[in-house]
Amino acid sequence: MSAAKIGSISKSFLEHIFIYILAFITIAPFIWMFLTSVKDMADIYVYPPQWLPSVFHFDNYIKVFEAAPFARYYMNSFFVAAVVTLGQLITCSLAAYAFARLNFKGRNTLFLLFLGTMMIPYNVTMIPSFMVLYWLGWVDTYQALIVPGLASAFGTFLLRQFFITIPKELEEAAYLDGASKFTVLKKIIIPLSKPALATLAIFTFMGVFNDFIWALIVLNSEDLRTVQLGLAIFRDRYLTQWDLLMAGSVTAVMPILLVFFFAQKYFIKGITLSGLKD
Amino acid sequence: MISTSPEVQEEKLILASSIKGGKNKLHGKEKKGDLLPALLFLSPTLIIFTTFILFPVFFSFYLSFHEWNMFSGETTFIGIDNYVRMFNNEEFWEVFKNTAIYTFGTIPLNMCFSLLVAYILHKKIMGKKLLRTAFFAPVVISPVAAAVIWRWMYDPNFGLINYSIGIFGIDPINWLNDPVAAMAALIIMGVWKTFGINMVLFSAGLQAIPEHYYEAAQIDGANQWTKFWNITVPLLAPTTFFIMVMSIISSFQVFDIVYVLTSGGPLGATKVLVFYVYEHAFKFFNMGYASAAGYVLFAILFAITLLQVKYMKNKVYTFG
């Protein structure tokens, strides 16, 4: 074996060690969260802190679901997040395509305006947004959670950045065959942009799923409440019910992580960019 | 600069020009004046955007020149009073400084970590899927829940962090009651919470770089480092640009994790701009004043973004 080869093996070994240690540090808070969620209060309050519970105590998960109608909250959260995600994929692809490929007057100004809206803190636009909702008569409805999320400056920006990296030669042929702009977007751009779309999808889904303050102000009915609103009952400003809050948070994080785990090939693969080679 | 083969250089040029967006006249079918199709493509976004985003944004601009009773909705015009008061307020400048420290503390660490992790994961690594999920996990958890856990981990008695560093013989750090340490605690958590986003974006970007560029450079005898600097970095530029712009925008607006983790303390050391905005909007109900602060933040971010755009233009990978 040549020295170079040994070098590269040991280097790869070091890289493995490094990345696994880093990954462990990254998920340490989750391990802690999970282990806390299966402890009883006596174990949680032990000093100095102990990683492992003396008895695994899955009751907390049941207690969470008894404390509030969480099944309903989950359905609401998933429903709203899914609709917003789907909608945003469509609206953002369309808008991003216009910004990436079409020439029209005021394009750059409009784009800057889009970007600009992300720079105003949410705290000052929240109340005016709410007023719009009220004028539309949408307070305490699913629309209130869904419709304002259907356009996104972030999503448009993300997709536009991706679209402009796609070589135009690919579209040329289609145009020569007489395809419309919409067909080009649908048949060429979108399939090539799967990673970007998947990325946007998971970010959007997460953002909607984790939203607290907007859901808080637009919803009243118990029937419409979302998971994050539900979890707030375990975290008063004076008292944190660690056992239940941790169990509730584990339940809230798992679905998205599982989706990420199984769907990640769409983020990372799918863009061999054969186009560049041709 | 290493000497890459002419073929690669040529491709780089093509790539660069294609990144330029619609302006390239080489591509026959497109001509100036796609206004109608553009309107069609943009209309769904524009309608929602105008109603739910643009209107509130302009309304809060209007409010920044008013005193607004949030309960009754009454407004009184007061000109630029809110702005004058703010610039004369010592606390505002303190808060501004804290925000800058947070931003410039978080972003470099964030970029380095996310690119490094994406780069390593791009190679042959065992358990890639699991690793990626692990690095992405902090992004998924709600910021509030995450901050609750971190506050606990930073706790001097019950926290795992001091306990763990104690194993290595490091003295306990007074994370949340010391002004400097609290900012560090916030930055560490901020990096942890967001670097997974950038890792995913970088991963997608890395995937998009054709293997044969590296192969060509290999033939030219480039080492890994030069390949990284001369192929990876320039070709990741659109991604990096996006990440930079977004990171600055979001770091300047950090709020949830501050609210729960340090509550702006100790002694106001971690009170950031949006926290200040929040305090004035929802604690003291000076929405006009809060809006003015929001617009100062906007002006800063807009200026920084324009600078970035200009910088990117100079580097060929144009913005628009």
Added chain:
Amino acid sequence: MLNTKKIIMKKNIFFNLAIIFLFVSINCGGDNKKNKSDNVEIVFWHSFISSTVPALNELIQKFEKENPGYKINAQYIPSGDPLIQKLITSIQSKTAPDISWLHSDFIEDLVEADAIYKMDQFIKGKDGISEEDLNDIYPSLLQYSSWKETLYSLPMEATNLALLYNKNMFKKAGLDPNHPPQTWEELKSYAKKLTIDKNNDGTFDQVGFFVPVFPAAGPLGSWMVWQFTPFLWQAGGSLIDKEQTKVLYNSDAGVQALTLWQEMYNDQKLSTFTNLFENAFVSGSLAMAMDGPWNLPRYKELLKNIDWAFAPLPSGPAKNATVVGGEYLAIFKQSKNPDVAWKFIKWMIQPEVQAFWSMKSGYLPIRHAVSEVPEFKEYLKNHSDFRVFVDQLEFGRAEKMDYEALEITRNFAEAIERATVGKVDVKRALDESAEKSNKLLKNARE
């Protein structure tokens, strides 16, 4: 709405799962509103945490049973900032509840927005209550229910602070476990004896008394001020003058009280101690802390391995004092049934109901007459810790700030934080804060 309440009570997850299928089939909220009969429904916002919710449900059931034809739809809104955000937006959108549970410092803004009724409207109405009944409520609570001496709400429950301590630790430190500290001097000397560095590593493994210092601007800032005020009063001081023209917390009494906090904070090195005092107390690393009665129901279980007790707060150089607080029920002008809302409040403040609620929830009753309710008398006999709180109500005090209460409280909190964590001179910290507050007051009154 009915469905979900049933779920909570039935405690049946399978029913929850069934909701999923129901959801898929109806796919849109609001449909199940139609199964409400002719009942008049009152929407009631509250912030009771999940451990109090069972008691609340019992309370509501009791009301509904005793008052057929009326329904209380209790909706949980997280306390503090989220509650006020929700109130602001709901008033703007005409979706305010009929009744909301409020913190006292919200009243000023709600009155200015003309959002809530004056209580006189109902008290003196045909379904009113007598002057006698009203005066039976603890005066400090009535003060907090008012704004500029006009009553805008009525208290739902009372709270105050007492001293929670660990008897075993007292014994180990050679202190009499049945003689908790009576004065500031004793509090200080006990705290010193109870603060121990077991392994000589320079940090204390056990701390005597928890001085509740939190970041001033955060959600716990006002909570810190609330816990500091008894000390201010015990030293003979006040928050603000009678005419509400300037704050008085930087008086000599204020300096004395804050100096006590500063010394105890630094002597016990609390800046390197946890601020999760409950965790510390349960794990046996803390001997004394101030705490309210609302945790009592939980403590039975949580503190089962500890020999603990509550004692009245020690008295200061001037007098005994504890802070009395509570949460207050106000009726919104947007309510379609203000009379029914009043019916609930009127019912709520009856001695028997107060006794029932107090025993179930661990909160304190709002009026003297409750002590005459036989069940409650019996309950007090068996619950000596709870009794400490009830007895203290007699010397509980309140000072209501009518102008800019929230911002002045924040300024005061900053002074406390600066003097303790920041080690700034007490007088200077208080004076600088008072100057800011006085400026605010002056502007607000103009």
